[in-house]
Amino acid sequence: MKAWIVEEQKPIEEGPLKLVELPIPEPRGREIRVRVTHCGICRTDLHIAEGDIPLSKKPVVPGHEIVGVVDALGPEARRFKIGDRVGISWLNYTCGECKYCKRGEENYCPHIKRTGYDVDGGFAEYTIIREDFAFDLRRHSLSSEDLAPIMCPGITGHFAFKLSEIREGERLGMLGFGPTAYYLLRVAKSMDIEVYISTRSEEHKRVALQYGADWVGNLAHQDFPHKVDAFIFFPTAGHLVERALANTLPAATLVLGAVAMTPITIKDYTSNLWGRRIKTVYQVRRDYGIEFLEIADKLKLTIEKEIVSFNDVPDAMLRLKRGEINGMVQVIDFGVE
Ligand SMILES: [Zn+2]
Ligand SMILES: [Zn+2]
Known part of the structure; x- marks a missing residue:
């Protein structure tokens, strides 16, 4: 072969x-x-x-x-x-x-x-x-061509979504907009979740808005319109983690999706880290894969x-x-x- x-x-x-x-x-x-x-x-x-x-x-x-x-x-x-x-x-x-x-x-x-x-x-x-x-x-x-990307970004996005503990009617922030964030956005919008997306790419801003993002911008320079209940963070840019946390509410969960990251520094513990939970996506699980395949079927993702x-x-x-x-x-x- x-x-x-x-x-x-x-x-x-x-x-x-x-x-x-x-x-x-x-x-x-x-x-x-x-x-x-x-x-x-x-x-x-x-x-x-x-x-x-x-x-x-x-x-x-x-x-x-x-x-x-x-x-x-x-x-x-x-x-x-x-x-x-x-x-x-x-x-x-x-x-x-x-x-x-x-x-x-x-x-x-x-x-x-x-x-x-x-x-x-x-x-x-x-x-x-x-x-x-x-x-x-x-x-x-x-x-089959739509199912292939479900096998990684789709399932991984669902894992991050579960870890975030976001609920219907809440606000979700994301930093980075690749295929994983795309699937997350689609599912979140089907659940009446308000979604804010930070990305540098003009093309990604366009796609995010097309699929219902409630705000797009660049968190490196501007804050979200509201602090969020959960945040999913994709890039390897550790220096932006505190910026992400600064845009979350106490009790929020920050989910890190990267497999490697530059050093993370938290300068203001009391304002930005105190009361938040931080989790990381680690490998994948079959049960979440099966669950997400059903969602993808229903939503025609x-x-x-x-x-x-x-x-x-x-x-x-x-x-x-x-x-x-x-x-x-x-x-x-x-x-x-
Ligand atoms: Zn992959
Ligand atoms: Zn085992």
């Missing part, structure tokens, strides 16, 4: 992705083999290619926003039939036995395996997953996307790095069927 691999991390301009021929993997036990039809490209894939995150496996096939059809079954796989549509997210495996798994917080499982990072992912024609970690998309109304052909993946990632993508996300269409 054809696959893009990362063996040596380097800037995307220098070509860390290599197109290779790999043997088609064979499913064992409860595993299923998935013929990938679509795979979203994520900023995390860029970090993996460029070395912002060390490689966990070498070489690795990136890609963790996978939609495809079941193509072969391991001898003990019972959940799906050949031809069924399934999805695969970042969460590829958890042990089911540790204290975190047992209490329903599998995202903290120390034995976690992540798609396109600890195991090969979706920048290849085929991939393997244990059947209980695949999402059942047989009856979902969205197209499509997204502006750029369709990329398999051979154009490196070029697409270069455009992602340069902020030149056409739409909110990029999805590889494998041209199957």
